[in-house]
Amino acid sequence: MDQALIERLESSFNLVAPRGEELITRFYALLFSRNPEVRPMFPEQMDDQKGKLLASLVLVVQNLRTPEKLMEPLHAMGARHAGYGTLEAHYPVVRDTLVEVMAEIAGEAWSDQLEADWKGAVDLVSSIMLEGTAQARPADANGVYM
Numbered sequence: 001m002d003q004a005l006i007e008r009l010e011s012s013f014n015l016v017a018p019r020g021e022e023l024i025t026r027f028y029a030l031l032f033s034r035n036p037e038v039r040p041m042f043p044e045q046m047d048d049q050k051g052k053l054l055a056s057l058v059l060v061v062q063n064l065r066t067p068e069k070l071m072e073p074l075h076a077m078g079a080r081h082a083g084y085g086t087l088e089a090h091y092p093v094v095r096d097t098l099v100e101v102m103a104e105i106a107g108e109a110w111s112d113q114l115e116a117d118w119k120g121a122v123d124l125v126s127s128i129m130l131e132g133t134a135q136a137r138p139a140d141a142n143g144v145y146m
């Protein structure tokens, strides 16, 4: 990741982070209304989950300049997701929902550039998580779990 990209990701995240709770609440509301089939995978009570997702985003943004620190936690997170029934095909859905909500919250400050930056960043995080998933479930690395 080049310096300019890192700076755009950091400053746009700082812009939406003060409304982090609203961001995550809106994210799950949209995710579940458009993809009701994933709702049963999550706990009924979503309060803890919301905090954890926000914390994982903060962790990623805080370590864009030290990406080696992200490998282990993201691999471990991907390995845990194998147990949640998460499929490879769910990742772009989560990415697009998250980026759409970030754009909504950022308002005028959002741009096509940030849209592309964030989609690329979430794709990178997803691919590292999926490496962890494949290591945890080598027999199912083709993305068919259950």
Ligand code: HEM
Pocket: 038, 041, 042, 043, 049, 052, 053, 056, 057, 077, 080, 081, 084, 086, 087, 090, 091, 092, 094, 122, 125, 126, 129
């Ligand atoms: C950028 C991608 C993603 C990130 C950063 C992320 C982050 C997280 C985090 C931090 C947790 C808390 C528990 C843990 O750390 O293991 C979690 C739980 C969960 N995630 Fe993800 N996730 C991502 C993608 C997905 C996708 C694509 C799905 C599929 C629908 C998914 C489904 C779940 C479920 C079902 C749980 C809750 C499990 C439980 O508490 O029983 N996640 N996620």
